[in-house]
Every structure is written in C-alpha cells, then in structure tokens.
Amino acid sequence: MSSPDLAAYARDGFLVLEDFLPAAECAALQARAAELVAGVAAPAHRTVFSTEDQRHADDRYFSESGDAIRFFFEEGATDRPTALALNKIGHALHDLDPVFDRVSRRPELAALARALGLQRPLLLQSMYLFKQPHIGAPVDWHQDATFLYTQPSTVTGFWIALDDADRGNGCLVALPGGHRGPLRRRFRHRGGRLSTEILDATPWPALEPVAIEARRGTLVVLHGLLPHASAPNRSSRSRHAYSLHVIDGRADYPDDNWLQRPTLPLRGFA
Structure with missing residues (x-):
C-alpha cells in the first residue's frame, strides 16, 4: 500500500484495490465452492441466514459454525435447488479447505495486514x-x-469480488468516514442465547452513502467500525464474493463473542 492508500483508508474507512486477485484464483474459489455445494446432501432442515431478523441466532447449526464449514440459505428460497438457494458458506473455509486456505494466506494479504x-x-x-x-x-x-468484537477494536475485513459487483446486482455501500464514530451494537452470548446488545443508540452519521462498485478480482478493505451494507440482487446476474476477517492477536477476544472456535485455534498467515 502506498501512503495515499493509507491516507484514503484512514479518511474513508475503506479502500478499493483493483486487480488484487488474479482471474485464475477467482475461478479457483468459484469452482471449489461449486464442488462443496455439490457435495451437500439435501438437508432436512435449512438454516436461513437473514440480517433483518437474526432468527438464525437460535439455531445451533449457525451458532456453532465458527470452526466448521456450513451452508446457509436465502429466505424464501427453500424450494430451490441448493446451488440456487444458498446465501453463504461459513465460517472456517480459510482453515478447513485447502483451496480457500491457499488464497486466504497469499503473501499479498499478509503484507496488507501488516501495512494496516x-x-x-x-x-x-x-x-x-x-x-x-x-x-x-x-x-x-x-x-x-x-x-467480531475485540478490545481494542481491530477487526478488518478483506472482501474480494469474484463476479463484477455493481449497483444492479447489489454491490457494497458504505458511509465514508463513518468508522470514526462509536460501535453501536454487539452480537454476543447473553443469558444462554445469542442476542444483540445496543451500546450506543446514536443514529448513523448523516453522510452520503457511496456505492463501492468492484470488478472481478477487486479487493475492498473494510475498517471494523465502518457502517456498510448492500442492496438486494434483483438482476439476472450472480454476485459472488469471498470475505475474510482478520483481528490482531494482541487484542482481547471475549468469550461471549458469538463466533467461537473450541476445536480450531486461530492461525496467522503463515
């Protein structure tokens, strides 16, 4: 990263790095995801992932997925074939699958993490x-x-476009500079279940949202406190992406965080 890149990241809370992942690596991730999906038996119960109501929080299939590879479905798509109904695969692809491990631990990502x-x-x-x-x-x-709460806050997102992402198929949207505000909520274990705790009821800052359009292979770096979202995909085009979250091991990662890895110790890029 150049000094202007670092300055832009400090100012906006996100950074767009085009042509970061070669097309062959994008294709490798997509092909491997297709293989994983093809190997999934038709489940008797499909866990639906939704950011709107968080109903998945009460499902052990989700709450115990921190050290596993599990498959989560779109709401309203339970009658579709699995390959056309999935919302995401998570949450330990980078440690449990060799293709995702190789891409996740590319030297360029390690250097980027150090630069940040x-x-x-x-x-x-x-x-x-x-x-x-x-x-x-x-x-x-x-x-x-x-x-993904740490004290102090260190979580950083690496979001890689595996298809072209634009306004038409639900690209990322961010509030530039919004990362300078407080953490509003925590999603954590409380009273034997997962729930969202309001830490600060302040509304999102009155900033103009920016659509982060990204061609295939583009890496979007996201500060952990940056408010961001994405629109629905109503187009006929897919919008596949790979998302990796990194924390600093010097920070405290509380035991009440939703994502725990009791059988899989955290590893770095090496």
Missing part, C-alpha cells in the same frame, strides 16, 4: 457469499465489530 498495523494478524472468519440472481437478500447497515 495488524502486528499479530489472526484469520478469524471466512465466508463465501452468493448474492443469488433475483433473490439475493439485502444486508442491513452494520459494523463488522458488532459481530
């Missing part, structure tokens, strides 16, 4: 995001630190 000030980067969470044609659900405004 993560002195002891640990790869915490990964997701393959489908954003299916016509039914891809919106993602509400949120901060990644709501779900």
